[in-house]
Amino acid sequence: MKxxxxxxxxxxxxxxxxxxxxxxLMNYKNLEPGDKLPSERQLSERFxxxxxxxxxxxxxLEFYGILKSKPQSGTFVADIGQVAMNGMMEDILRLEEPDFxxxxxxxxxxxxxxxxxxxxxxxxxxxxxxxxxxxxxxxKVNNGEDAVQExxxxxLAIAKASGNSTMNTFMLIITPxxxxxxxxxxxxxxxxxxxxIQEHQDIYDAIEAQDPQLAKKKMKVHFKALYxxxxxx
Amino acid sequence: MKxxxxxxxxxxxxxxxxxxxxxxLMNYKNLEPGDKLPSERQLSERFxxxxxxxxxxxxxLEFYGILKSKPQSGTFVADIGQVAMNGMMEDILRLEEPDFxxxxxxxxxxxxxxxxxxxxxxxxxxxxxxxxxxxxxxxKVNNGEDAVQExxxxxLAIAKASGNSTMNTFMLIITPxxxxxxxxxxxxxxxxxxxxIQEHQDIYDAIEAQDPQLAKKKMKVHFKALYxxxxxx
DNA sequence: CAAACCAATCTGGTTAACCAATTTTTTGAA
DNA sequence: TTCAAAAAATTGGTTAACCAGATTGGTTTG
Numbered sequence: 001m002k003x004x005x006x007x008x009x010x011x012x013x014x015x016x017x018x019x020x021x022x023x024x025l026m027n028y029k030n031l032e033p034g035d036k037l038p039s040e041r042q043l044s045e046r047f048x049x050x051x052x053x054x055x056x057x058x059x060x061l062e063f064y065g066i067l068k069s070k071p072q073s074g075t076f077v078a079d080i081g082q083v084a085m086n087g088m089m090e091d092i093l094r095l096e097e098p099d100f101x102x103x104x105x106x107x108x109x110x111x112x113x114x115x116x117x118x119x120x121x122x123x124x125x126x127x128x129x130x131x132x133x134x135x136x137x138x139x140k141v142n143n144g145e146d147a148v149q150e151x152x153x154x155x156l157a158i159a160k161a162s163g164n165s166t167m168n169t170f171m172l173i174i175t176p177x178x179x180x181x182x183x184x185x186x187x188x189x190x191x192x193x194x195x196x197i198q199e200h201q202d203i204y205d206a207i208e209a210q211d212p213q214l215a216k217k218k219m220k221v222h223f224k225a226l227y228x229x230x231x232x233x
Numbered sequence: 234m235k236x237x238x239x240x241x242x243x244x245x246x247x248x249x250x251x252x253x254x255x256x257x258l259m260n261y262k263n264l265e266p267g268d269k270l271p272s273e274r275q276l277s278e279r280f281x282x283x284x285x286x287x288x289x290x291x292x293x294l295e296f297y298g299i300l301k302s303k304p305q306s307g308t309f310v311a312d313i314g315q316v317a318m319n320g321m322m323e324d325i326l327r328l329e330e331p332d333f334x335x336x337x338x339x340x341x342x343x344x345x346x347x348x349x350x351x352x353x354x355x356x357x358x359x360x361x362x363x364x365x366x367x368x369x370x371x372x373k374v375n376n377g378e379d380a381v382q383e384x385x386x387x388x389l390a391i392a393k394a395s396g397n398s399t400m401n402t403f404m405l406i407i408t409p410x411x412x413x414x415x416x417x418x419x420x421x422x423x424x425x426x427x428x429x430i431q432e433h434q435d436i437y438d439a440i441e442a443q444d445p446q447l448a449k450k451k452m453k454v455h456f457k458a459l460y461x462x463x464x465x466x
Numbered sequence: 467c468a469a470a471c472c473a474a475t476c477t478g479g480t481t482a483a484c485c486a487a488t489t490t491t492t493t494g495a496a
Numbered sequence: 497t498t499c500a501a502a503a504a505a506t507t508g509g510t511t512a513a514c515c516a517g518a519t520t521g522g523t524t525t526g
Contacts, residue, residue: 039477052510055478065409072477072517080412083369084382091389091405098399106399113342136316149317156324166331166339170403172324176298179313272507285480288508304508305487471524480515488507496498 014049016093018057021047023089026077033079037067040075064092100181103174108223110167110174111155115203115219116212117162126161127208133157134200141193148182151193154200161207192225247282249326251290254280256322265315270300270308297325333414336407341456343400343407344388348436348452349445350395359394360441366390367433374426381415384426387433394440425458 022043031037040058044051058075061067066085069075077085118126133154140147152175159171199222206215255276264270273291277284291308294300299318302308310318351359366387373380385408392404432455439448 041477050510051512064405065413069478070518071479073519074477078409078413079416080409081382084385084408084412087366087382087386087389088405088408091393091401095402095405096398098402102397102399105397106403109342109346109400133320149314149320152317153320156320160324164335164338165329166335166407167342168324169328169331170339172297172321172328174399175317175321176311176313179317180298180311183312274507283480284482302508303488305506306489307507467526469524469526472522473520474522475518475520477516477518479517480513482513483511485510486508488505490506491502491504493500493502495500 014053015057018047018053031077033077033081035077037075103177107174110171112216112219114159114162114167115215117164118158119207119210119212119215121163122161122207130157130204134204138197141197147193148179152179247286248290251280251286264310266310266312268310336410340407343404345449345452347392347395347400348448350397351391352440352443352445352448354396355394355440363390363437367437371430374430380426381412385412
């Protein structure tokens with residue numbers, strides 16, 4: 001177990017080293033937006049690492065929009081400029097694993113917005129999806145079962161109804177970690193789950209009635225216990 | 234050029250197909266949290282695709298926290314349960330590329346929060362970093378040069394000072410796309426850039442004075458032009 | 467002399483063989 | 497029959513060879 005973690009962090013360390021080397025090379029060669037990087041083979045040889053490692057590092061930088069690979073052509077510097085590139089590289093290298101508190105803080109921020117947007121933009125199809133998630137949640141709770149997953153699915157349905165694909169993606173990214181931690185620390189006990197049914201229903205009604213302010217208010221009520229928990233750790 | 238886009242989307246399509254097949258398999262075999270998936274080789278053979286494709290699909294699901302690979306052991310279902318798993322898979326498969334409007338909307342939401350948090354939590358080191366970014370921006374503008382990158386770096390410095398690693402990560406994810414679009418549509422022309430210097434200074438002062446509400450207010454002023462632009466497309 | 471063409475080369479992507487660690491099975495002595 | 501030890505099979509990760517398409521530089525041709 002410990003070894004697995006070690007190798008993982010080792011792997012991450014290697015990848016960060018390669019990213020740093022790519023950054024230095026780009027600065028040394030004074031590469032500008034649109035310029036071509038040396039080929040993956042050359043990079044792997046120059047850095048003394050495997051081509052797979054180089055590819056993974058490039059893919060990570062591609063994810064953050066700094067590089068762009070074109071098949072059978074090469075890897076190119078994106079149109080963000082050297083200054084921004086260096087600043088972002090620095091941040092990417094220093095990025096730490098998100099802690100639970102920052103996840104909850106971000107979730108609350110996102111959801112207080114998505115619920116308002118959903119109230120404004122929801123379609124009939126969105127309502128249908130939310131209602132299904134809501135009913136699945138009620139049923140589980142009434143059967144006395146754990147319903148953390150159904151809870152989150154209702155919230156994801158709201159995120160989808162918000163019509164903002166970026167926020168939807170971000171919600172998807174943080175949800176698994178939230179679920180894991182909730183089930184680990186038993187954030188949602190039985191009493192809270194029962195209250196949750198009515199709270200969910202209130203949120204749904206506000207969205208259906210297309211009342212953004214009410215929807216936000218009801219979401220705040222729903223998060224009240226969460227706030228308390230989060231700041232009591 | 235078009236071909237490249239085609240192959241990219243083709244590739245994405247293949248990956249989504251594999252993800253869907255993995256989902257179906259997990260449902261068929263009734264896999265629960267902690268259970269082991271068939272090996273990558275078996276999956277690639279069963280699905281009739283290369284092992285690389287399978288690995289990439291697994292890595293994507295790992296990114297979203299649904300699977301977890303352990304070296305020399307196997308790939309396991311994360312602790313989020315079947316219901317949440319199916320719901321998230323559905324969302325992941327239907328995820329569309331984020332549009333510019335949703336990016337700006339999300340950026341404004343994030344920054345109005347990070348600037349408040351930064352005002353509360355900023356360290357002396359954070360202030361130093363922000364001041365450097367601010368000065369780099371002023372210098373570029375005063376030289377009549379384009380300063381979109383320096384602008385964004387100042388905002389990233391705020392995100393870092395917020396002490397919320399999740400929001401910091403999310404800002405990093407959306408920044409390159411923002412820069413590209415800003416430079417493409419010339420959102421920041423010369424006049425706005427000059428105004429921007431004072432606006433940045435105001436934000437900095439509010440953060441230094443540890444006044445969250447003032448910081449938020451000044452950030453709103455800074456975003457005013459952006460709001461107008463965004464909703465006039 | 468310029469434009470069209472073609473083959474050698476270089477590219478990222480893909481496939482297959484290999485590795486070290488782990489897990490399962492076999493084995494043989496107690 | 498039991499159970500520890502060893503060997504065989506299985507795993508995700510890594511490396512190296514291979515592929516098809518793009519690039520390039522020289523050659524040919526009008």
